[in-house]
Amino acid sequence: MAMQFYASPEQLMRDRSEFARKGIARGRSVVVLSYAGGVLFVAENTSNALHKVSEIYDRIGFAAVGKYNEFEALRQGGVRYADLRGYSYDRRDVTARGLVNAFAQQLGAIFGEQSKPFEVEVCVAQVGAEAAADELYRLTYDGSVSDEPGFVAMGGQSEAIASTLRERHDTELDLRATLKIAVDALASIGGENGNPRTISAAQLEVAVLDRTRPGRAFRRLIGAALEGLLASETTSGDAESEASSEAAESAGDTDSAESSDS
């Protein structure tokens, strides 16, 4: 007869935590940042088809690191939750907070009840009318939730990335500047001898929740649009004029959004 070994609850939970943390740290990182025009998602992801960043609802985006099948199941559940809630109540009744509660219950139950926890870390972001009204939630494998001010870094060496972001992040900046900060932060780790790497557009998955856009705010930045934004300031004159035209454009968008709302 096999012996039943006793393991204390503390030990069990510690083992599960360690297992999940190791799994999450193996992957590449994702960062989510508030900026003047909305919320920016940047993931290191060479796949065009398997997304780490996606749309949940009108003003809500999702980013995750860890095991793909596990966070994909969460994402699909989130889309189903949001669409069901929006259909049975109203589109405005779908909130990031409600979604985060469901995710937290789900992750917490799996962590407590099953022998293998989910090896995932998730960020749910809701874009507001201004950067101060953005909501960024970070969920970990055990179902704990934190409400992050301004930016979130997850996966890989997320602590090192977060410290770079902490120094440079500013919600007043435009999309181009914020994207540069995000990519610099991702590139700051993993290089040879501690040097920064270079990350090309093809290695990135980038999306924004555009606060000026009425209705569905989620938009992927791909191809030429992304390369244009990533182009360094060697042509700083162009960059400035583009940035100012972008500002003018988004001001126009705001006007149209207001007029269609009224």
Next chain:
Amino acid sequence: MATGLGASGRFSNLFTAPGGSSFTEFLNLTAPELLPGRRPLPPGDHGAIAPHGTTIVAATYTGGVVMGGDRRATQGNMIAQRDIEKVFPTDAYSVAGIAGTAGIAIEMIRLYQVELEHYEKIEGTPLTLDAKANRLSIMIRGNLGAALQGLAVVPLFAGYDLDAIDPAKAGRIFGFDVTGGCWEDRGYSSVGSGSVFAKSALKKLWKPGLDETGAVRVLVESLYDAADDDSATGGPDLIRKLYPILTVVDAEGVRRLTDDEVGAVVAEVIADRTANPGV
């Protein structure tokens, strides 16, 4: 429960089950009471219980398609509403206009909008235009029982086909019958009580190679003719400034024309008709 979550606040297995990308099928499992066409009706004809939407028209042009609808809803011989909206964007590249029992039609379109968006989010890619038309046809088929009891819904569907080989011909129109039959209409189409007159006008006025302005003008003319001869179709209401709703779909997506834009076209048509009203 309307949110589908249990008392624990956790997702049921239905939420995390892999594979399903249809919102209607998901709703069927989690909250079937929210599906249209599931309500048992007592025997008899119930066509007179609720307002009806009337005339919808659509026309393709080089590089897109326009759909328009009048603003009148009728109940029997009464005007139920003067400013009803019957043309809806269904996603970024498609629109649907509805004729028939307005309440059921609006519910169906609302579900259809979620259906398209849900697929796009779950799969990471939108449905093809033909698949969108097919999904709508399946919904109409589900309403056949109610349709036979007088609560029919007959939409008109149009969209910009992002997979089209020739972008000039990417604007496409799909018509349906009450049993869910779906076919593509070349050039122009119309549904609803005024459609006989609108189609006759379109047959004379529409021609291949129109531009957007030309197509809009043709649609406003056809709605004017429908309102002229069909009591259930409303003409432009100059007193209240209620003009037909016109929605353009092109490579840039769906765009509803503003009242000022439509008002200008309406003014031109009325000026021409004042000079030559017909008899």
